[in-house]
Amino acid sequence: MGTSAPAFRELGYWLFRYRRTWRGSIVISVANPLFFLTALGLGLGKLVDRDGALHGESYLRFILPGMLVAAVMQTAFLEAAGPVLQSVRQRGNYRAAAATPLSPEDILYGHLMFWALRAVQNAVLFTGVSVVFGAVDPARAPLLVPIALLVAVAFATPAAAWSVTVTRPSQISAVFRFAVLPLYMFSGTFFPVEQLPSWLRPLAWATPLWHGVDLGRAVALGTATPFRVLVHVGYLTAMAVAGLLVARRNYRRTLHV
Amino acid sequence: MTAGPVPILAEGLTKTYGGFTAVDGIDLEVRRGEAFGVLGANGAGKSSTMRMIACVSPVTAGSLRILGRDSATDGAAIRARLGVVPQDDTIDGELTVRENLLIYGRYFGLSWKVLRERSARLLEFARLEDKAGDAVGTLSGGMRRRLTIARALINEPEIVLLDEPTTGLDPQARHLLWERLHRLKQDGVTLLLTTHYMDEAEQLCDRLVVMDAGRIVASGTPAELIARHTSREVLELKFAADERQVMIDKCRGLAERMEELPYRLLLYTDDGEETLAAVNARGVRPRTALIRRSTLEDVFLTLTGRSLVD
Numbered sequence: 234m235g236t237s238a239p240a241f242r243e244l245g246y247w248l249f250r251y252r253r254t255w256r257g258s259i260v261i262s263v264a265n266p267l268f269f270l271t272a273l274g275l276g277l278g279k280l281v282d283r284d285g286a287l288h289g290e291s292y293l294r295f296i297l298p299g300m301l302v303a304a305v306m307q308t309a310f311l312e313a314a315g316p317v318l319q320s321v322r323q324r325g326n327y328r329a330a331a332a333t334p335l336s337p338e339d340i341l342y343g344h345l346m347f348w349a350l351r352a353v354q355n356a357v358l359f360t361g362v363s364v365v366f367g368a369v370d371p372a373r374a375p376l377l378v379p380i381a382l383l384v385a386v387a388f389a390t391p392a393a394a395w396s397v398t399v400t401r402p403s404q405i406s407a408v409f410r411f412a413v414l415p416l417y418m419f420s421g422t423f424f425p426v427e428q429l430p431s432w433l434r435p436l437a438w439a440t441p442l443w444h445g446v447d448l449g450r451a452v453a454l455g456t457a458t459p460f461r462v463l464v465h466v467g468y469l470t471a472m473a474v475a476g477l478l479v480a481r482r483n484y485r486r487t488l489h490v
Numbered sequence: 491m492t493a494g495p496v497p498i499l500a501e502g503l504t505k506t507y508g509g510f511t512a513v514d515g516i517d518l519e520v521r522r523g524e525a526f527g528v529l530g531a532n533g534a535g536k537s538s539t540m541r542m543i544a545c546v547s548p549v550t551a552g553s554l555r556i557l558g559r560d561s562a563t564d565g566a567a568i569r570a571r572l573g574v575v576p577q578d579d580t581i582d583g584e585l586t587v588r589e590n591l592l593i594y595g596r597y598f599g600l601s602w603k604v605l606r607e608r609s610a611r612l613l614e615f616a617r618l619e620d621k622a623g624d625a626v627g628t629l630s631g632g633m634r635r636r637l638t639i640a641r642a643l644i645n646e647p648e649i650v651l652l653d654e655p656t657t658g659l660d661p662q663a664r665h666l667l668w669e670r671l672h673r674l675k676q677d678g679v680t681l682l683l684t685t686h687y688m689d690e691a692e693q694l695c696d697r698l699v700v701m702d703a704g705r706i707v708a709s710g711t712p713a714e715l716i717a718r719h720t721s722r723e724v725l726e727l728k729f730a731a732d733e734r735q736v737m738i739d740k741c742r743g744l745a746e747r748m749e750e751l752p753y754r755l756l757l758y759t760d761d762g763e764e765t766l767a768a769v770n771a772r773g774v775r776p777r778t779a780l781i782r783r784s785t786l787e788d789v790f791l792t793l794t795g796r797s798l799v800d
Contacts, residue, residue, distance in 0.1 A: 242599065246597070
């Protein structure tokens with residue numbers, strides 16, 4: 234292999250680094266759904282299923298898509314925020330790459346490809362475990378993978394756009410604690426948004442994670458309507474594109490000062 | 491070397507950040523195969539100049555051509571032929587020494603086969619053969635610098651840019667680095683380096699410019715600059731603190747030029763012995779007196795009125 238498109242060289246850098254940690258990351262990707270499915274599906278689910286609030290669906294099947302989408306969001310944020318900050322500042326690998334023929338946009342696209350690959354890897358393992366548990370219909374399970382990919386990109390691009398301008402790691406942990414984790418709780422991951430008080434529901438509907446969760450759930454349970462899919466996909470795509478545009482601008486401003 | 495386009499040609503090169511002018515319309519011409527130095531104190535505009543030449547910082551005004559190409563439109567093609575040694579290390583501490591060379595080489599689209607061969611050669615050049623498989627974290631400051639230089643050579647660049655290459659290194663590490671840079675020059679590589687060490691500039695540079703507040707205040711070979719901007723010799727006097735001011739006042743008028751530094755008094759003269767005799771005749775009793783030849787440090791003092799390293 235001689236020359237390759239510049240963005241693929243940045244992807245190559247991240248894959249090269251990933252060789253050292255891939256085993257651990259796969260263990261996490263498998264253990265994560267195992268724990269959640271056991272605790273929430275089998276433990277908590279037994280309790281929830283008694284009162285029939287989920288219209289005949291088991292709690293396990295209800296939360297599975299939400300868990301997957303929320304886990305993918307979390308991974309996308311964590312891999313796009315901290316590593317981007319490190320790449321600009323301490324480790325400086327972005328600055329090193331900027332001195333080569335790569336443009337700031339190449340660096341962004343290459344790193345984005347890595348996040349996308351990781352999201353697909355995560356989603357495949359997660360749904361695989363879920364199928365074994367009987368938590369998702371094996372015929373619909375593969376559809377969750379592209380949904381997870383869309384959610385990952387929608388969260389990774391704004392996270393990268395912001396992180397490339399950040400100067401202190403504490404800012405990233407603050408956003409994780411006060412923005413990402415609350416999303417987890419209030420976006421219908423664990424319970425239908427309809428359970429929230431009516432004044433809080435529009436807020437939940439506005440969150441990007443809810444669109445991902447509801448899309449995943451509708452597809453996994455076979456309740457999707459074309460309109461619903463269109464709204465969710467449109468929202469997440471708009472977020473991914475907006476994030477990408479701002480990230481492009483911020484990468485250039487940071488790396489070509 | 492065969493005649494090709496001028497390696498670096500800048501005219502009216504300017505860089506502003508918001509309202510601050512870091513580089514104020516400088517002209518530069520670096521010739522093929524020479525070692526060219528940019529001298530200046532911190533904040534003189536050296537690093538901004540280097541970043542523009544490295545094509546990672548857009549030019550605000552003026553023109554900049556590198557290897558015959560326009561930096562504004564051909565950045566990627568130019569960067570492919572440059573080697574960059576930045577002031578702060580951007581070595582990946584989680585990878586080994588050899589892996590750092592390999593993965594950086596991939597950015598230039600080089601094949602693994604070529605990279606394995608080149609990295610072996612460069613590890614030898616940087617005297618890091620024994621460290622090839624070690625984590626970068628175990629390297630000394632001098633070794634890290636040599637690794638950064640080796641990494642900058644992975645694409646066999648025609649120009650190598652070095653931003654303060656020996657800052658923070660001990661004398662032995664500096665000498666080894668200078669010796670490696672000399673070897674590079676012998677191989678025909680054009681070197682452009684910034685420094686605030688005068689001995690480094692005299693050791694390495696064929697020609698240099700002195701920058702102050704974003705402008706070039708002098709240019710030429712080290713010998714030309716010394717001949718043009720300062721006297722042949724310098725008499726350096728040190729006094730006891732309590733009689734310092736009295737002694738300095740007594741010395742006035744004894745030399746072409748006098749420079750008061752915090753711990754010493756410099757008298758610029760063409761004959762140091764004669765001036766020292768005159769100083770003694772006036773009853774001045776310095777604690778120590780030293781006659782030496784003028785250096786680039788004196789050129790810098792004369793031109794900017796302050797010393798390089800505060």
